[in-house]
Amino acid sequence: xxxxxxxxxxxxxxxxxxxxxxxxxxxxxxxxMIAFFMCLPLLILIIGLVVYPFxxxxxxxxxxxxETEFVGLDxxxxxxxxxxxxxxxxxSLLFALTAVFFxxxxxxxxxxxxxxxxxxGQRVWRGLSLVPWVIPPALSTLGWWxxxxxxHSAVNWLLAEIGGPHIxxxxxxxxxxxSIILVNVWYGAPFFLIMYLASLKSIPEELYxxxxxxGASSFQRLRFVTFPMMRNxxxxxxxxSTIVTLANFDIARILTQGGPRNTTHLFGTYAxxxxxxxxxxxxxxxxxxxxxxxxxxxxxxxLRDVRQRAARV
Amino acid sequence: MAHSLSSRRRFIGTTSALGAAAIAAPYVKxxxxxxxxxxxxxxxxxxxxxxxxxxxxxxxxxxxxxxxTVDFIxxxxxxxxxxxxxxxxxxxxxxxxxxxxxxxxxxxxxxxPVDDMVEELAKQYGPYDETxxxxxxxxxxxxxxVAPTGTHTYPMVSRLDYFKEHAGxxxxxxxxxxxxxxxxxxxxxxxxxFLEAATKLNAAGHPFGNPIxxxxxxxxxxxxxxxxxxxxxxxxxxxxxxxxxxxxxALDFMKELTSVMPPDVYAWDDAGNNxxxxxxxxxxxxxxxxxxxxARRDAxxxxxxxxxHDTPSGPAGRYRGTxxxxxxxxxxxxxxxxxxxxxxxxxxKEQTDTLIRASNGYDLPLxxxxxxxxxxxxxxxxxxxxxxxxxxxxxxxxxxxxPAPPPIxxxxxxxxxxxxxxxxxxxxxxxxxxxxFWAEEELAGYSR
Numbered sequence: 001x002x003x004x005x006x007x008x009x010x011x012x013x014x015x016x017x018x019x020x021x022x023x024x025x026x027x028x029x030x031x032x033m034i035a036f037f038m039c040l041p042l043l044i045l046i047i048g049l050v051v052y053p054f055x056x057x058x059x060x061x062x063x064x065x066x067e068t069e070f071v072g073l074d075x076x077x078x079x080x081x082x083x084x085x086x087x088x089x090x091x092s093l094l095f096a097l098t099a100v101f102f103x104x105x106x107x108x109x110x111x112x113x114x115x116x117x118x119x120x121g122q123r124v125w126r127g128l129s130l131v132p133w134v135i136p137p138a139l140s141t142l143g144w145w146x147x148x149x150x151x152h153s154a155v156n157w158l159l160a161e162i163g164g165p166h167i168x169x170x171x172x173x174x175x176x177x178x179s180i181i182l183v184n185v186w187y188g189a190p191f192f193l194i195m196y197l198a199s200l201k202s203i204p205e206e207l208y209x210x211x212x213x214x215g216a217s218s219f220q221r222l223r224f225v226t227f228p229m230m231r232n233x234x235x236x237x238x239x240x241s242t243i244v245t246l247a248n249f250d251i252a253r254i255l256t257q258g259g260p261r262n263t264t265h266l267f268g269t270y271a272x273x274x275x276x277x278x279x280x281x282x283x284x285x286x287x288x289x290x291x292x293x294x295x296x297x298x299x300x301x302x303l304r305d306v307r308q309r310a311a312r313v
Numbered sequence: 314m315a316h317s318l319s320s321r322r323r324f325i326g327t328t329s330a331l332g333a334a335a336i337a338a339p340y341v342k343x344x345x346x347x348x349x350x351x352x353x354x355x356x357x358x359x360x361x362x363x364x365x366x367x368x369x370x371x372x373x374x375x376x377x378x379x380x381x382t383v384d385f386i387x388x389x390x391x392x393x394x395x396x397x398x399x400x401x402x403x404x405x406x407x408x409x410x411x412x413x414x415x416x417x418x419x420x421x422x423x424x425x426p427v428d429d430m431v432e433e434l435a436k437q438y439g440p441y442d443e444t445x446x447x448x449x450x451x452x453x454x455x456x457x458x459v460a461p462t463g464t465h466t467y468p469m470v471s472r473l474d475y476f477k478e479h480a481g482x483x484x485x486x487x488x489x490x491x492x493x494x495x496x497x498x499x500x501x502x503x504x505x506x507f508l509e510a511a512t513k514l515n516a517a518g519h520p521f522g523n524p525i526x527x528x529x530x531x532x533x534x535x536x537x538x539x540x541x542x543x544x545x546x547x548x549x550x551x552x553x554x555x556x557x558x559x560x561x562x563a564l565d566f567m568k569e570l571t572s573v574m575p576p577d578v579y580a581w582d583d584a585g586n587n588x589x590x591x592x593x594x595x596x597x598x599x600x601x602x603x604x605x606x607x608a609r610r611d612a613x614x615x616x617x618x619x620x621x622h623d624t625p626s627g628p629a630g631r632y633r634g635t636x637x638x639x640x641x642x643x644x645x646x647x648x649x650x651x652x653x654x655x656x657x658x659x660x661x662k663e664q665t666d667t668l669i670r671a672s673n674g675y676d677l678p679l680x681x682x683x684x685x686x687x688x689x690x691x692x693x694x695x696x697x698x699x700x701x702x703x704x705x706x707x708x709x710x711x712x713x714x715x716p717a718p719p720p721i722x723x724x725x726x727x728x729x730x731x732x733x734x735x736x737x738x739x740x741x742x743x744x745x746x747x748x749x750f751w752a753e754e755e756l757a758g759y760s761r
Contacts, residue, residue, distance in 0.1 A: 277728075
């Protein structure tokens, strides 16, 4: 009897203590591991397309022109002593901040307009407003280039027909900067529109009703209901758009090639000019990395604000 | 230790000698090429020129049992330069690549030495033009051959009727087909006289137009113009010499010239001047014959009035810009023997002549003995329109940035230093001193 008890307890113990193979199986079947494996393709993509290129760019930016010697931060020190670089720095910020502001403003206004269109017509307006965003920017910018052609501009032709002035869209510093910002706003505003429209639709109608009952004017409803409810989405879209806009390359490259007099170069186009055209890849990498601290600081503040608000809600 | 050092020295000495011998060894065609070859060539502007090149490569491939593939890569948007940079970095891609102007300097370390081939070709046909050595020979070693396609220069392309009617200059008489009066040209075709003519043509509503921006066409006319005034950004020893009376003279001249040019030139791309002359509005541009070729197709009445001729001379001489294409063999090519054989065959006069004809005379070989092709005399209308394209007088062919050491000159060119300096003065209203100070600061960075 005693022997029989011992045998069954051993069987029980062997079942309770799985073999190494079973342990591995159990481990692989755990929720954490399944989640890990499901994320793995994305992780590989992020490591391959974001993490590795970033650290490779950091590595490159610390080499000499011939890429034969480690020079530490020399390329960065070299750049900060160049007036052309600071001009590019200021232009990039001017371009990004102005373009993002107008994209957000136009997107906000257009979202409200479409939101107030009867539901049957909304789909058409939503579709039409997305057209600039779905056309590849290199292609649409080429179209804009034809409109702004320095000598045979279609826009100037129309202006001339109504007795308007000849505008030097791409040859004058002010107008060239205006043009690249305009095209970026045209291309990027639909993104804001669609995000803001989705956000508007998620605001409970009861809040507006309550505000109306309290005697709030239209502006007060916008100020005290709409804005606070959309604040997170406004912050995040502006952050994302600032990142993308600051890294813009194709619009300036196709429209002005950085001219006239380097006054429309952005970080991306200037990095390309130094790195690829000029054969100084480390310096080009250093230029492109100047965006990183600017964006990192911006991201930290905006995301912290979003997190704090989410915690309060 | 001494023994070890001695062995190492002996080893290095032996391998160096072998390496030198390999470089100095004469070119010997291999008994038979085989395998595969991939060529990344410049996508030609002239319709049909690519087909002839592809046909030649195919013929050679069939005769030598080599599977040859040719990719024609456009220079629009710098796609050829970007591709070259990607291949050099990834160390994979084509075996042979057509590299424009400064790309041999930039990718020098990734290109196979071709001294043996240059030497052999020089024995057959005489030496290359000096520009070829300036661009392709670095530290005493040739890294590329001059490509028989793509290389072009920037003569003036002028309207015969406008010059005769508004400026009183008969360009066909001054730059005739056949014998020319060089003394007359030297006394009459100067930048001072050209400015006078440009002013009259502008008053008549037909200004001279050329781009002043970051594009290659901008470098290719402004660089030689500065050289004509004796202005050098950096001298051959690498000293920054932009701050000179010659530079001030050239900038002063550009202030006057741009006042009679269209204000849009600061935004023109490389096709801006082509469109300007083809539209019939312009009286003169600087360009290879591609503008005329397109005009012949799209605006025959304009083409019939065009004439290619010499650039004006300045106080320091007469210079014309060039944009050469050079053929390099990547050092990661797995079939370097076949690559050399093919390039050697394509560099023969027979093949070069065929390619020049296929381009309607657009391609200029940088080898004086190859300039006897009759295509430049026979093209029309008008008869002999590109007779003076190969350079029949005393123009010196240079690239913008010359005579600076090539790595510095490459930056002068690719960063558009000279046109930007000009635009800062003529468009931005900066003083000459401020613009020169800016250029000095930039140049100091180029030689880092």
